[in-house]
Amino acid sequence: MSSPLALDVADLSKKYGDRMALSHANFEVPMGSICGFVGPNGSGKTTTIRMLLGLITPTTGGGHVLGESITEPEKYLPRVGAMIEGPAFYPALSGFQNLNVLARIGGFKTESIAGLLDLVGLGDRGDSKYKTYSLGMKQRLGIAAALLPNPKLLVLDEPTNGLDPAGIHEIRTLLRKLADSGTTVFVSSHLLSEIEVISDHLVMLRLGKVIFSGKTSDLLAKQQPVIVAKPENTSDLTKLVQIATAAGHEAVVIENTVHVTGTSDFSAKLNKAAFEAGITLESLTPVKASLEETFFEMTGE
């Protein structure tokens, strides 16, 4: 039996004039997962998020959020927390007052505000005006605002923008904790290394089209792993390429190493063949394709 879905879209499109911002998108996000939403600038990520949140009307198609149709956002938005296209607040109000405004509008308890400010590391700056915040602090306030409804689904657009490495680590830990407690996290980011670390599901866009939707591990498994061999003597590079090619593997020289396409099983065979040919290897490392490499390969960027 398939797991229940937090999000599903079918044939979702948005056209602005002659330009197709999103074209017939289909994807699903299982409940309780962390789903990375990636794509180059202008690929339609924010347009999709806006349609899911009822801010813009789809040209065609539809979808469901937490089991409710996206044509009726009032039915699911009270259970959704969102930060879209970066934080946006009233500059003359403090962080606390800004959250207070949103809590009142949503009918949420204002007692939780202090705790949320502490959670995102703004406990001691809650009374400062928003306009005095650094980019990282604004981002943290945006995340606190998204958490106001104690959401079942958290939609975050580039949540780690402007955060320092410690801040990025904190947010990563927080998202994992939320997912473990049953919250579905749908997060767009251009930091693919971050997405690779935290997401167990992935939706990839290019030029308004979904080019991958599924488990992150499935995507990475599709990519050919590479073995990087470094001979002690650089004059052996060509000979090493010939050995690998003769065994039926693609091999290229990159700087002082040979990159051989193949699984880690071939490492031992390559090592043995190199030894028999009188080549001493300084290092032999099987490398799995990263999400970034996979992404660039798939998007052709």
Place this chain on the structure above:
Amino acid sequence: MWNVFRAELTKLRRPSLSVSTLLAVTFVTSLITSVLFLLVDSPEGNGERGVRIGRDVLSLPTGISLSFTNTAGLLGVVALCVFAAQTAQEYTYGTLRNLLVRQPSRMKILLGKLGAMKLFAIVMVTFSAIVGIALSYLFAGVKDISTQAWSTSDAKTAVWHSFINVLIATIGYGIFGMILGLLFRSPISAISIGVIWNLIFEGLLSAFVKNIDRYFPGQLLSTVATGGTDRISYQYALFTSYAFLLVGLAIVAFLFKKRDVAN
């Protein structure tokens, strides 16, 4: 809607807006009252467009609220600016998307905001009335104008009528500002176009084209504030000005409901 109303009050209460608005109200009320009383004997006149309002008129029961009534036009400009800025800044700050995620019913957002801004207008007009009446007593003493009739029941009725009329006019100007704010989605554009329309376009045309002020919402709201004139009745001014405003509000509300929030 009630939640939006309460949230909007949090924004309106911020000192940078509330204190500066009350200072502006104090300034315009003081200006109009001082001109009305301190220039009572001036041959250039002491009323709008050089009209002379004599000691005999100021001594009447209506004299107590005359300065406050004359302030309506400028109070309207203040309300127009506040309503326009509060509406349009949701677009420029990008906060509208936050509001709509928390309250997807756009009509509730609009009505809640309008309700809170009306309350803000009530505070503004009340403050102006208090300042205007207090200064009227002060300046009447300085210029030796009789205030005997100001404590009669007729005077109380006049104050009450003036308050209601000025309030209706001020809220009308505010709604005009809100319409412009929703239409132009930029505080600077909305305020500048609103002020230019009211003070320059309507004002100039009304001065040179006979009876054209019967069709201008700003001029009609001024007429409402004064309780009607010889040429334009109170009922006509009230009905026509608010008909204009309600049609305008319905159009921008429709646009607000249907328009994509893409910023």
